[in-house]
Amino acid sequence: MGDILVGTCSWTDKALVSSGWYPPGRRDAEGRLRHYAERFPVVEVDSTYYGLPRPRNSELWVERTPPGFLFDVKAFSLLTGHPTRPEAVPADLRPALLREAGLRGGARPWGRRVADGALLDEVWARFAEALLPLRSAGRLGSVLFQFPPWFRAETATEAFLEQCRERARGWPVAVEFRHPSWWQEDRRERTCALLRGLGVAAVAVDMAQTLSVSIPPVAPVTAEELALVRFHGRSAAWGTGSKEDRFRHAYTAGELAAWVPRLCRMAERAGQVHVLFNNCCGDAAVRAAECMEHMLAGRTAVR
Incomplete structure (x- = not known):
């Protein structure tokens, strides 16, 4: 039976910081991470999606957390084909990014089809360098x-x-799809086979199931070492409105309990299962994570 590690998708989210979850005296950058790492064994770093990280970031994260604490690092936006602001890359790379965007145009000027060749090579190299301390x-x-x-x-x-x-x-890689076509019933086995062949972990998703873009709550295990589940909340405003609109959801005990046997089955097939709460509205994510840990205690090797 593998370990189940429960955490959240950020420890720096503004709504969490302002919620009062961090006690007085531990609200600076170092104090927040140390406080979080005393309560959970894993966290997702989402800031690396919005801006290309540097090695010093990783060095500080290691210094401020206990041995065994793990970071799931979100890939930089340019690497996954998302629109990327020039300000998100180091100053010396911005002219190349703007030049390629100007040459190609399009509604999504800084997506994967723009960042070909030398620019993308350099971004990958710097992202890899930033991960090296971790x-x-x-x-x-x-x-x-x-x-x-x-x-x-x-x-x-x-x-x-x-x-x-x-x-x-050589990296432990996990993949989350946001287009439902990957997990439609007639496509599901092919998707699993693709991920298994690549040696990457599929990311299961919990979200509202009433939307045209809803990802079904399938929980495949495609890598022996790792499986992930990300709880996005069940807001019907997913994909629209403000960030709070999209993620405003407080998980009920019943909603979380329905996942417990599923997580245990995943742990029977993977060395670790990372359970990450992304309903980042106030302290909803950390409260849900605490509740899930309590439910899992005694069922399996939860940490």
């Missing part, structure tokens, strides 16, 4: 590649996924 310390839980909503299941996107895996050789 990898060297044995603290990198996974690199999460969350692909955009228009990344539908087709031959071209399968090829792009294979290219990403090749560039991320």
Whole structure:
């Protein structure tokens, strides 16, 4: 039976910081991470999606957390084909990003089809360099590649996924699809086979099931070492409105309890299962994580 590690998708979210969950005296950058790491064994780093990280970031994360604490690092937006602001890359790379965007144009000027060649090579190299302190310390839980909503299941996107895996050789990789075509019943087995062949973990998702973009709550295990579940909340405003609109959801005990046997089954097939709450509205994510830990205690090797 593998371990089940429960945490949240950020420890720096503004709504969490302002909620009062962090006690007085531990609300600075160092204090917040130390406080979080005393309560949970894993966290997702989402800031690496919005801006290309640096090695010093990883060094500080290692220094401020106890041995064994793990970081699931979200891949930088340019690596997964999302629109990327020039300000998100180091100043010396911005002219190349703007030049390629100007040459290609399009509604999504900084997506994966823009960042080809030397620019993308350099971004990958710098992202890998930033991860090195985590990898060297044995603290990198996974690199999460969350692909955009228009990344539908087709031959071209399968090829792009294979290219990403090749560039991320040697990393523990997890993949989350936001287009439901990957997990439709007639496609599900092919998707699982693709991920198994690449040696990457599928990310299961909990979200509202009433939307045209809803990802079904399937929980495949495609890698022996790792499986992930991300709880996005069940807001009907997913994909629209403000961030609070999209993620405003307080999980009930019943909603969480329904996942407990499923998580235990995943742990029977994977060395670790990371359960991450992304309903980042106030302290809802940390409260849900605490509740899930309590429910899992005694059922399996939860930490």
